[in-house]
Amino acid sequence: AKPLSMDASQSAAVPALCSFSEDGLLFAIVGADGHLRVWDVARNDIRIEQKADLNDPISCIAWEHSEADQKSDKKRKKRKQGRADRLACGTNHGQVHIFSCATGESVPSSHPHSGRVNAIAWSLDNLSLLSAGVDKHCMHRQIAEDKVLHRWQADKRSVTAIAPGPIVELGDQQVPTIITAGAQVRVWNMRSYEEIRKLSGHSSSVDSVVGMATSPAQLLSIVHHQHDDPNISLWNVMGSDNGKRPHRALALTTNAMHLDTVAAPKQAEGNARVLAVTKTGAVHIFELTTTDDRSSKPLQPSCSLKLATGDVPSTPVPILCAQFAKARGDDVLVAHGSTAAPVFETLAVAADKGGSLQAELNLTRAAPVHLLSTTASAAASAFKPKQAVEMLGAADVNKPKSKASSTTIGEQVAALLESNTEGYTRSGQPRSGTLSSMLTQALQSDDASLLDECLQVSTPSIIEASVAKLASKHVVAFLRIVVGKLEAKPSRALMLMAWVKAILKLHFALLATQGDAAELLGPLYSMVEARTAALPRLLKLQGRLDLMLAQGQQAQVEEVPINFEPKNVYLEDGEADADDNDEADADDDEINDEDDDDDDMWAQEEEGLFQDELGQSEFEDDDDDDAMDDDDEDEEDDDDDEEE
Helix, strand or coil: CCCCCHHHHCCCCCCCCEEECCCCCEEEEECCCCCEEEEECCCCEEEEEECCCCCCCEEEEEECCCCCCCCCCHHHCCCCCCCCCEEEEEECCCCEEEEECCCCCEEECCCCCCCCEEEEEECCCCCEEEEEECCCEEEEEECCCCEEEEEEECCCCCCCEEEEEEEEEECCEEEEEEEEECCCEEEEECCCCCEEEEECCCCCCEEEEEECCCCCCEEEEEECCCCCCCCEEEEECCCCCCCCCCCEEECCCCCEEEEEEEECCCCCCCCEEEEEEECCCCEEEEEECCCCCCCCCCECCCEEEEEECCCCCCCECCEEEEEECCCCCCEEEEEEECCCCEEEEEEECECCCCCCECCEEEEECCCCCCCHHHHHHHHHHHCCCCCCCCCCCHHHCCCCCCCCCCCCHHHHHHHHHHHCCCCECCCCCECHHHHHHHHHHHHHHCCHHHHHHHHCCCCHHHHHHHHHCCCHHHHHHHHHHHHHHHHHCHHHHHHHHHHHHHHHHHHHHHHHCCCCHHHHHHHHHHHHHHHCCCHHHHHHHHHHHHHHHHHHHHHHCCCCCCCCCCCCCCCCHHHHHHHHHHHHHHHHHHHHHHHHHHHHHHHHHHHHHHHHHHHHHHHHHHHHHHHHHHHHHHHHHHHHHHHC
C-alpha cells in the first residue's frame, strides 16, 4: 500500500500509486487521468480498467496476500491457492472499496473515514482490512460482514502508513500486532488495541512500513519523498532499546518510493536482501545480516540498476515499480516506461546463479511511449504565441508606421525592474524558493560569490525554508563551507550561526547517520566551546560591577523627609463631636502638661537658689576662718618680736 495522493505523487518521476501483486502476475497503476488499470504481466496488456471518479479519486491501493491461509474462508475454497486478484482502494473522501480483478466489481464499505484514506492493508489471513486516514484514526474492519471491529486514534496527527505486524510474545501469550506510522512508528496489540511500543527516530512523516521477509520481528520504514530524508531505517519491533534510533540505516541519495525484501541465497553475503525504487526511477539492492549488532554506519547498496535510451544525449528510462521474483532472489521484476504503456521484464542482477550481485547495471531500453494527447498539448503550448499577431495585407504596405510609445526610458526601466521582483521580498531579500535554487546552483558550480550572496540573507523563516529544500547530497558540503567561513572570520558568527542552526535542526537525522559525523561536527563544537569558555568569568565580573554601581548610586541618593500627616481629613457628623471632645481632652492634657512643666521649672529654680545661698554661706565661713588664721599668725609674730 502506498499512502500518497495523486497530487503528492506528481512531483516524482515514479508514480506512488502502482504495485505488483505478491505473485507477480498482475500490476495495478493509477494513471495521471485517475483511471485504475490492472495489467497482465505475462501478456503485457490491460486486463481490466476502472474509470476515474473525479469527485472522489483514489488515494491508496493494496493487493491481498497471495500466500494466505484460505482454509478458514469456505466461500473461497474453489479459488486457486495463492492467486491474488482482489485490490483494496482508499479514496480522498474516506471511502474504502474492494475491487475484484476477476469480475470488475467494486464493493464499497459502509464505514468510511471522516477524511482522506492515507494507507490501507490486508490482514495476514485476508479476512479483514486495516485503514488509516488524515482524521488521526485507524479502522480494523471485517470484510465478510462489513463491520468495524475497532476504531481508535493512533496518533496526534495524520496517520500515513499501516501494516499487519508480527506475532510477539507478551507474558505467556502470543499476540498479533498492528504497525501504524505518522511522525512516529507505533506497535499495537491487535486484541486489546493498546500501544505496546513506540519508535520515534524519524524526523518527518513516514511513507511506508514493510516487514522483513527473513525476520518478522524487524521492519523497514521510509519517509515521504517530499521530505529530505532518503535513508531507509531498519527497526526491531520488540527490541530492548528505547526506540529512538534505528537498528541500521540503509543509505540512499534520493528518497525511496517502493520497498521489497527477500531471503538471500546461501552463497550471498548476509541473510536478507532489500530492494528500493527511488523517485528518480533507479533500483538499489542491499545485502545485510539482520542478526548483526546495532551499527551507526549506514549500509551502502550492493547493486544499482538504471535504464537509459543509449542515444546521444542519453535519456533516463524511469523504473516505475520493481520487486524480487519470488522464485529466485537473483531476479528482479520491473515495470518501466510510461504510466500509460508500461513494459514488464525480469532482469538478472546476480553475476551467477546464487552468487554475489553485480555492483552496477546500466541497461539500454527504448524511450517511453507517451499518450498522444499529452504530446499534442505540449507541442501546442510550445508554439502558442505569447502576443497577438497582426496580419498585414497588400493594402497595409503604404500605411504610415505607428508612433513610438509615449513612455520614457526611465519608466520602461522601472516597469522592467518591477516585473523582475517576483522572487524577492519587499526588503530586497530573495524568497525561499529563489534562495534554495541559488544555493543549489552555488554548491553545484562551486561559485563562492553566489554562495556569499545567499549567506547574506538573515530572515530566519526564509533560511529555514531554503535549507529544508536543500538536497541531501549538498547538506554535508554546505555545512563544511559554513563552518569554514565561521572559523576564518568569527565576526560573521551572528549571521552564519543562523544557517548552522537551520542545518542542524532540519537535517540532524541525516548528519547523525554519516560515518564521519564526529569529524564533521568536531570543529564546530570546539569553536563554540572556545568562544564560550570565558563566559562564566565575564558573568561574575558583570555581577560585581553591577553590585558596585548599585551601591554607589545608593550612597548618592539623599534622604528625603517624609511627611506622614494627611493633607485632608473628612469627618462624619457623629464623628465630629467625638473628635471635638478628643481635641478638648487633648488640649486639657496639654495644659496640664504645661502646668506640670512650670511646677518642675519653679522647683528647679528654688533648689538652685537654695544651693546658691548654701554655697555663699560656706564661702563666708571660709573667709572668716582665713581671717582668724591671719590674726593668729600676726599675734605669733608679735610675740616673737617681744622675746627678741
